[in-house]
Amino acid sequence: MTDTSALISSAYSQALEVIGSVEPRIAEATRQELADQRSSLKLIASENYASPAVLLTMGTWLSDKYAEGTVGHRFYAGCQNVDTVESLAAEHARELFGAPYAYAQPHSGIDANLVAFWSILAHRIEGPALERLSAKNVNELSDEDWETLRREFGNQRLLGMSLDAGGHLTHGFRPNISGKMFHQQQYGTDPGTGLLDYDAVRAKAKEFKPLVLVAGYSAYPRRVNFAKMREIADEVGATLMVDMAHFAGLVAGKVFTGDEDPVPFAHVTTTTTHKSLRGPRGGLVLAQEEYAPSVDRGCPMVLGGPLSHVMAAKAVALAEARQPAFADYAQRIADNAKSLAEGFTSRGATLVTGGTDNHLVLLDVSSFGLTGRQAESALLEAGVVTNRNSVPADPNGAWYTSGIRFGTPALTTRGFGHDEFDRVAELVVDVLEGTEPGTTKAGGPSKASYRLGEGVADRTRAASAEMLDKHPLYPGLELT
Ligand code: PLP
Numbered sequence: 001m002t003d004t005s006a007l008i009s010s011a012y013s014q015a016l017e018v019i020g021s022v023e024p025r026i027a028e029a030t031r032q033e034l035a036d037q038r039s040s041l042k043l044i045a046s047e048n049y050a051s052p053a054v055l056l057t058m059g060t061w062l063s064d065k066y067a068e069g070t071v072g073h074r075f076y077a078g079c080q081n082v083d084t085v086e087s088l089a090a091e092h093a094r095e096l097f098g099a100p101y102a103y104a105q106p107h108s109g110i111d112a113n114l115v116a117f118w119s120i121l122a123h124r125i126e127g128p129a130l131e132r133l134s135a136k137n138v139n140e141l142s143d144e145d146w147e148t149l150r151r152e153f154g155n156q157r158l159l160g161m162s163l164d165a166g167g168h169l170t171h172g173f174r175p176n177i178s179g180k181m182f183h184q185q186q187y188g189t190d191p192g193t194g195l196l197d198y199d200a201v202r203a204k205a206k207e208f209k210p211l212v213l214v215a216g217y218s219a220y221p222r223r224v225n226f227a228k229m230r231e232i233a234d235e236v237g238a239t240l241m242v243d244m245a246h247f248a249g250l251v252a253g254k255v256f257t258g259d260e261d262p263v264p265f266a267h268v269t270t271t272t273t274h275k276s277l278r279g280p281r282g283g284l285v286l287a288q289e290e291y292a293p294s295v296d297r298g299c300p301m302v303l304g305g306p307l308s309h310v311m312a313a314k315a316v317a318l319a320e321a322r323q324p325a326f327a328d329y330a331q332r333i334a335d336n337a338k339s340l341a342e343g344f345t346s347r348g349a350t351l352v353t354g355g356t357d358n359h360l361v362l363l364d365v366s367s368f369g370l371t372g373r374q375a376e377s378a379l380l381e382a383g384v385v386t387n388r389n390s391v392p393a394d395p396n397g398a399w400y401t402s403g404i405r406f407g408t409p410a411l412t413t414r415g416f417g418h419d420e421f422d423r424v425a426e427l428v429v430d431v432l433e434g435t436e437p438g439t440t441k442a443g444g445p446s447k448a449s450y451r452l453g454e455g456v457a458d459r460t461r462a463a464s465a466e467m468l469d470k471h472p473l474y475p476g477l478e479l480t
Helices: 003-022 024-038 052-058 080-097 109-132 143-153 177-181 198-208 226-236 248-252 289-295 308-321 324-345 372-381 409-413 418-433 456-470
Strands: 101-103 157-161 183-187 212-216 239-243 268-272 283-287 360-364 387-389 403-407 435-439 445-452
Touching (some): 003 052, 052 308, 080 283, 109 283, 109 289, 157 198, 198 226, 212 226, 324 360, 324 409, 324 418, 372 445
Antiparallel strands (some): 101 283, 360 403, 435 445
């Protein structure tokens, strides 16, 4: 055991003792979570394992400080250390992504997107409206002016990628606030290839003329040409907002460069910090200079008080992502996704778009006679943690779905490479071939219940354990 892992083991063991002296069930659940994560194949594309440095940074008294406002301009006294933390997180983010401006406060990816919407509306609608109404700020508006402003604010258009094509709920999905606060339309993918069709996006944008064009995805297994998306936005006078929550690690690690790097092309870029970027749970907004003042007012206009302990952990994670080793990690994420995809296709499985060139693979499980829900449950029973996901034009809808999404960031952190991901594909296919759809209580076909063949779960767990033991999670960390 290295000195560092001895230190970390002792730090966590003692921390859990302190926690357990107050609420033992929380200490126990925390211990159990480590055991569960260690013993399962984590293939959820949006999850990862943050470093002990990142995790430890979150457990401090920085959590106790209120700091609404922004660096140097807080609504509370005594924020000098929070200023240091937030400035460092923003500085690392600017340097890492080459962004003119970074905002480290969003508590999550959805919050980052809400800040982006707010800032785009404030910059594009409120600013010009105030000028037109000859008011310096909203306090000078008459009731009639307010009515005008509200009408303009509340009647803007947003065009984003549909959920079943791989977009996120916040990209204009009807039931989400983004699909209600904006007049929305969605673009999909080509029904034949499953790939983004830029001409179709352009045609839709020209017809719909959105204020906001959203690019980015949660479940699209391919790269996006952001130069083309910016061209389309410019042609129709839209603000280009890119949500790179899923692939920020690949941007940080310079796997996505040139036209595939969204940051130079987007007016506003949002991300989470906990997926491929491997930081704490949280969000970031990057912006071009002209959007910076409105993003900077995210708290308290949209967000509650900043989580200073999490901003500190973001700074640590971003500092890690600036190390050369992170670029190597990011490249392995993409290489491993290819190995996983080839492992599936070579065994006859069907992938949306036929493969991948990012960190995720979307498997259409209908050829196994299963819904996504059944496949997800059967895989979980066998110790393979994934999530079900819609496929384009999914006949089973967003709840049962027909797809399973797999991502490589987490197991790549554990050191899995080509051979292990090929074996993972083999195990997954074995589980799915060994699963049959179940029936409802009334005896009809069920979209949820399933029957896993005898011995399948045990042999999958045994085969996984061999690989997991060779690539331990948090090597050297032993809880006493
Ligand atoms: N944006 C995208 C593209 C996502 O995939 C997700 C989460 O999965 C989010 C935003 C929301 O992130 P959070 O759960 O941190 O709010």
